[in-house]
Amino acid sequence: MSAQTQTNSVPMIPRLAIIDDAEFDQMLYKRLIDRTGLVGETLAFLSAEEALDYFESPDSAPVDVILLDINMPGLSGFDFLERASTSTGCQFTDVIVVMLTTSLDPSDVERAKKYDLVRDYINKPLETQHLQQISELLIGLHSEQA
Amino acid sequence: MGALATPFSGDGRHYLEQELDELVQQKKIWQFLRGGSLDGVWYWDLEEPDNEWMSPEFWALLGIDHRSRRHDPSEWQDLIHPDDLQTATENFVAHCDDPKHPYDQIVRYRHADGSTVWVRCRGLAIRSRDGTPIRMLGTHNDVTALKLAEERALHDRGVAAHANEELQAFAYSTSHDLKSPANTIRMLLQEMRHALNSGDFEDIEFLLGKAETTNEAMRTLVDKLLEYTRMIGTESQHEAVDLDALLAEVVQNLEADITASGAQVSIGPLGSVSGVAWQLGQMFQNLIANAIKFQSAGGSPSIQIAATQAPAGRVKVEVTDNGIGVAPEDRKRIFELFSKLHRPSAYQGSGVGLALCNRVARAHGSTIDVRASESGGTVFSLSLPRVQTKPKEQ
Numbered sequence: 001m002s003a004q005t006q007t008n009s010v011p012m013i014p015r016l017a018i019i020d021d022a023e024f025d026q027m028l029y030k031r032l033i034d035r036t037g038l039v040g041e042t043l044a045f046l047s048a049e050e051a052l053d054y055f056e057s058p059d060s061a062p063v064d065v066i067l068l069d070i071n072m073p074g075l076s077g078f079d080f081l082e083r084a085s086t087s088t089g090c091q092f093t094d095v096i097v098v099m100l101t102t103s104l105d106p107s108d109v110e111r112a113k114k115y116d117l118v119r120d121y122i123n124k125p126l127e128t129q130h131l132q133q134i135s136e137l138l139i140g141l142h143s144e145q146a
Numbered sequence: 147m148g149a150l151a152t153p154f155s156g157d158g159r160h161y162l163e164q165e166l167d168e169l170v171q172q173k174k175i176w177q178f179l180r181g182g183s184l185d186g187v188w189y190w191d192l193e194e195p196d197n198e199w200m201s202p203e204f205w206a207l208l209g210i211d212h213r214s215r216r217h218d219p220s221e222w223q224d225l226i227h228p229d230d231l232q233t234a235t236e237n238f239v240a241h242c243d244d245p246k247h248p249y250d251q252i253v254r255y256r257h258a259d260g261s262t263v264w265v266r267c268r269g270l271a272i273r274s275r276d277g278t279p280i281r282m283l284g285t286h287n288d289v290t291a292l293k294l295a296e297e298r299a300l301h302d303r304g305v306a307a308h309a310n311e312e313l314q315a316f317a318y319s320t321s322h323d324l325k326s327p328a329n330t331i332r333m334l335l336q337e338m339r340h341a342l343n344s345g346d347f348e349d350i351e352f353l354l355g356k357a358e359t360t361n362e363a364m365r366t367l368v369d370k371l372l373e374y375t376r377m378i379g380t381e382s383q384h385e386a387v388d389l390d391a392l393l394a395e396v397v398q399n400l401e402a403d404i405t406a407s408g409a410q411v412s413i414g415p416l417g418s419v420s421g422v423a424w425q426l427g428q429m430f431q432n433l434i435a436n437a438i439k440f441q442s443a444g445g446s447p448s449i450q451i452a453a454t455q456a457p458a459g460r461v462k463v464e465v466t467d468n469g470i471g472v473a474p475e476d477r478k479r480i481f482e483l484f485s486k487l488h489r490p491s492a493y494q495g496s497g498v499g500l501a502l503c504n505r506v507a508r509a510h511g512s513t514i515d516v517r518a519s520e521s522g523g524t525v526f527s528l529s530l531p532r533v534q535t536k537p538k539e540q
Binding site: 022024025027028031032035071073074102124125126 | 322325326329330332333334336337340356359360486487488
């Protein structure tokens with residue numbers, strides 16, 4: 001896991017977690033995200049297991065958005081959703097989960113839609129416009145709650 | 147048989163055959179039809195329904211000597227498939243009631259040797275002035291060859307549909323797994339453009355290195371896929387394969403990896419099996435390469451390949467290693483195409499190798515079982531058909 005705090009005043013997405021096993025891709029997401037200036041802190045997890053450890057720990061800082069890969073060795077993205085929504089330790093009510101995957105399989109999209117947590121579905125590669133889309137979703141979620 | 151003492155006249159001919167011959171004025175044409183166009187003829191006395199003459203050709207079709215027959219309908223009714231007898235009876239009743247309803251069906255008969263003979267059976271009732279059916283004249287056509295061809299075609303269609311489904315699934319997973327490195331390269335190129343714009347050549351150098359690595363992984367994946375596709379739909383001839391010689395060749399191919407890892411590989415003696423040499427070679431190469439690769443840091447691989455006799459004319463072959471092992475819950479999915487248990491930074495892999503091994507095992511009538519070895523590593527176990535040895539001549 002790596003973290004970096006940006007010096008911007010109030011970023012649109014204060015804390016973003018990316019769960020993806022592809023290391024090069026993680027590095028490239030980070031560069032893209034930093035260029036947009038939309039994100040305060042980016043947490044990179046190379047497996048669903050690592051991410052679960054983080055979210056189940058009471059000391060961990062809350063996360064606003066999770067970008068979640070589906071096909072990963074070990075636990076898949078769906079396994080992560082399954083465990084995260086049943087684990088009592090995980091507080092996920094205010095989190096936007098966006099599936100991030102190469103998968104072109106419509107059945108994956110259907111499956112993702114069954115989870116209330118999942119707000120969007122992005123086909124890789126991640127692009128600047130995706131992050132803008134996500135930050136708008138986050139604004140929408142916050143105004144709903146307000 | 148009713149009114150007649152015997153249905154056979156003085157010359158030994160059945161009275162219905164006689165009558166039929168008289169009925170057909172052009173006897174030569176009739177003989178041509180009977181011998182050249184039909185496989186059987188029957189003529190039924192509906193006023194005396196226990197009498198039904200059936201031609202010698204029909205009985206020959208079922209491997210039965212016509213001289214043993216009494217020309218009683220129960221003789222064929224005992225040999226016809228019960229379902230087909232019901233269809234024939236229904237059509238018979240309907241045809242007697244209404245001449246427009248055809249008496250025409252394909253039925254199954256049991257040949258004297260137990261095999262099935264498919265016969266198309268057609269008939270026309272001959273009616274008295276008031277329309278009452280009094281006789282019925284019918285024909286038989288042997289359609290067994292057609293039916294068998296139809297069955298074969300249906301079976302082949304099922305096989306083709308299955309292969310097509312498999313190919314579709316394969317194409318889907320392939321496009322999926324090839325798109326992943328393509329995406330990475332696209333993002334790397336975008337980053338290079340940014341680096342170029344800011345004149346950061348050091349960064350370009352760094353990104354180029356990553357692009358080269360990604361491209362190499364993609365090339366390896368394509369090579370692996372080509373290996374795998376060679377297995378799809380090929381039905382190669384099985385021959386005697388000397389496993390000891392084959393494994394010596396495999397070890398030679400892997401020499402660089404074996405030397406680099408300091409692996410100890412002990413083989414056999416394994417003897418010979420019946421199989422496809424190049425497929426078995428690829429399977430063992432993948433299994434040994436895996437045993438070398440999936441090794442804990444600092445460990446030195448120790449690999450044994452051993453063969454023992456197994457029941458049902460087979461040889462059990464086991465590849466044992468002292469590597470990191472496979473957790474019980476993962477032992478099934480490691481054989482799925484593109485399935486990976488580890489991320490690339492831990493263990494590089496395309497997710498094709500074991501899927502390929504599984505195909506080879508299946509092509510040799512086996513599955514691959516996985517269990518833990520004594521050292522906590524893995525044992526891959528499969529069976530191969532023993533070579534059929536001809537008995538020595540006395």
